[in-house]
Each structure stands twice: as C-alpha cells, then as structure tokens.
C-alpha cells in the first residue's frame with residue numbers, strides 16, 4: 243500500500259490512532275469520571291450513536307492509508323462494548339496495521355483475554371493505580387475488584403501477549419505510597435509499569451498541579467532502592483521515557499506529560515465512540531466523521547476530510563499548559579472517558 247506522507251502544521255506525521263469504542267464505564271475513577279459529578283456532567287451516548295463496527299473498519303482503513311500503523315482500542319471501558327472481540331478480529335485483518343493494542347481497567351479481562359489474543363490483539367495495557375484494596379476502591383468509586391484485575395493480568399501473562407503494560411496514574415497524597423509496592427510486585431515479571439503524571443484532561447476531575455507527582459521525583463525514589471538506568475527510545479513519538487533496572491530484572495516507564503511535555507513528537511489522532519476526530523487529548527471538540535459517513539460520503543471525500551483536519555493541526559496543549567490555564571482557566575475540554583487515554 244502506498245502511504246501518504248501526511249503532516250500537521252508542525253510537521254508531525256499521523257501514525258497512531260486511538261479508537262474509543264464506548265464512553266460508558268463500570269468504574270468511576272476520581273481522576274477521570276468522578277462519581278459525585280455523574281448526574282450533572284455525564285450523559286452517555288446511546289448505542290445507535292456509537293460508530294458501528296463497519297464504520298470503524300471503514301474509517302480505520304482510511305487512517306491507515308493516511309499513515310497510521312498503530313491502533314489502540316480504548317473508552318470508557320472498551321470491554322463493555324458488545325462483541326468487541328469481533329472488532330479486534332476485523333481490525334487485525336486490515337493490511338498495514340503493525341500494532342493492535344487495547345487499554346482496559348482489567349475488570350473483565352479474565353473473561354475476554356483468551357478470545358482477544360486469539361482474535362489477533364498484540365498488546366494489552368491494564369490500568370492499576372495501587373495494590374492496596376482500600377485505596378483501589380477509593381480511586382475507582384467503589385466499583386472494581388482488585389483481585390479480578392490481578393487475575394486478568396496473570397491470565398494475559400500466561401497466554402503470550404507480546405507486551406503487557408500497567409498504567410499507574412499517581413496522585414500526591416492519594417496513591418503515591420503505592421509506588422514501591424507496585425514496583426516490587428511486577429519486578430522480574432512480564433508486565434511493565436508505566437507511571438503517568440496526573441493530567442488536567444476534561445473539566446470534571448478538578449485537577450491541581452499540587453496533586454501531580456513529577457517523574458523526576460519518582461525516578462529518584464525508585465532508583466534509591468532499585469538502581470535504574472535510562473534506555474534509548476525505540477521509535478519516534480515514543481511517549482514513555484524508559485528505564486531498566488540495573489540488576490537486569492526488567493524496565494519501567496514514565497509518562498511525563500505535565501513536567502516534560504512531548505507534543506513535538508505527538509503522532510496520535512483519536513476517534514470518539516460517536517465518530518468525532520480529535521487531534522489532541524485536551525481539545526474542546528472534534529470534527530464529526532459520522533455525519534458524512536452516514537450521509538453517503540465516498541472514501542475520497544472522507545479521506546480528504548481526515549487529511550485536512552490533520553494538516554491544520556497545531557495542538558501542543560501540554561507545552562502551553564501554564565499559559566492556557568492562566569488565560570482561559572475555564573475552557574471546555576473533552577473528557578478522558580469520551581476519547582480514551
């Protein structure tokens with residue numbers, strides 16, 4: 243397949259596509275979808291508003307033709323989307339996708355892990371913020387069962403997923419005491435920890451810089467007990483700064499979008515469950531692809547739309563965070579559960 247060399251306003255190519263398949267979730271993580279805000283802020287999409295699998299496949303093929311090689315399914319909780327395994331199989335069959343991944347809260351993983359693997363999923367990322375059952379409950383709105391999540395991760399380890407990542411969002415004074423527990427628990431095992439700085443995505447989590455635990459502090463903390471050394475990036479646009487344990491027992495990654503923004507190499511486009519294309523996690527709104535799809539646009543018209551959105555892209559929110567928050571503190575941003583991480 244001949245690829246377009248599509249670039250945005252800052253010469254960043256389009257390489258990754260994150261597809262949100264549902265905006266609903268069975269957790270209510272305080273940093274994403276806090277329960278107390280539920281009634282006021284959240285109105286979930288109706289199933290007929292979701293892109294159908296056929297629509298997702300059609301758009302994905304057009305994104306692949308525009309340069310995308312990596313796909314990540316996300317949500318909301320993607321495993322709540324009925325028949326998700328079928329979608330994974332259909333995506334796997336698209337030529338040109340070299341990496342097919344899924345991000346999940348892990349609650350339903352033990353039920354679906356084998357089928358996802360068989361359908362062709364390459365990689366899985368499980369979100370897990372603490373090993374302390376009490377804090378786990380506090381952080382996800384008293385919804386999940388820690389044991390189930392850990393069981394799901396173990397099943398994934400046993401069935402040969404290429405990569406298993408564990409996303410940990412840290413909040414100072416909430417779960418920062420869990421860092422070393424998580425490090426010791428996963429050290430020497432297949433799952434790789436990725437500590438993510440708490441971000442000001444959306445409007446409902448009442449983010450404050452004081453809750454962010456900077457990567458530098460974390461690296462020092464871990465390094466004191468388990469010496470680390472930095473690893474070179476494997477590819478352009480790699481989000482996590484990776485370190486390996488000097489004793490050879492694996493690696494750990496850090497995503498520092500607050501203290502060390504990486505907008506300069508951001509190659510990620512996103513589609514929400516209702517079919518809007520977003521060019522940044524911190525965007526206010528996206529461009530509707532579903533309407534032209536359902537009104538009979540042909541592939542050339544849809545491709546032209548996708549390309550023009552990407553070519554106009556000038557997002558670099560994380561690099562401008564301080565200024566934006568100072569001058570337009572109440573600006574509307576899409577919620578994380580609407581477009582996925």
Ligand code: SAM
Nearest residue numbers: 273274317318319345346347369409440441583
């Ligand atoms: N429900 C799935 C899950 O939790 O893995 C997939 C969707 S969730 C929105 C994707 C990722 O975003 C998760 O790893 C989650 O921890 C992360 N996330 C959500 N809100 C965040 C925030 N405010 N700052 C940093 N990461 C966040």
Ligand code: SF4
Nearest residue numbers: 267269271274318347
């Ligand atoms: Fe649900 Fe994931 Fe958001 Fe938590 S982070 S509320 S699991 S979508």
Ligand code: SF4
Nearest residue numbers: 505508522523559560
């Ligand atoms: Fe990409 Fe926007 Fe995040 Fe910058 S702030 S890295 S442009 S998603």
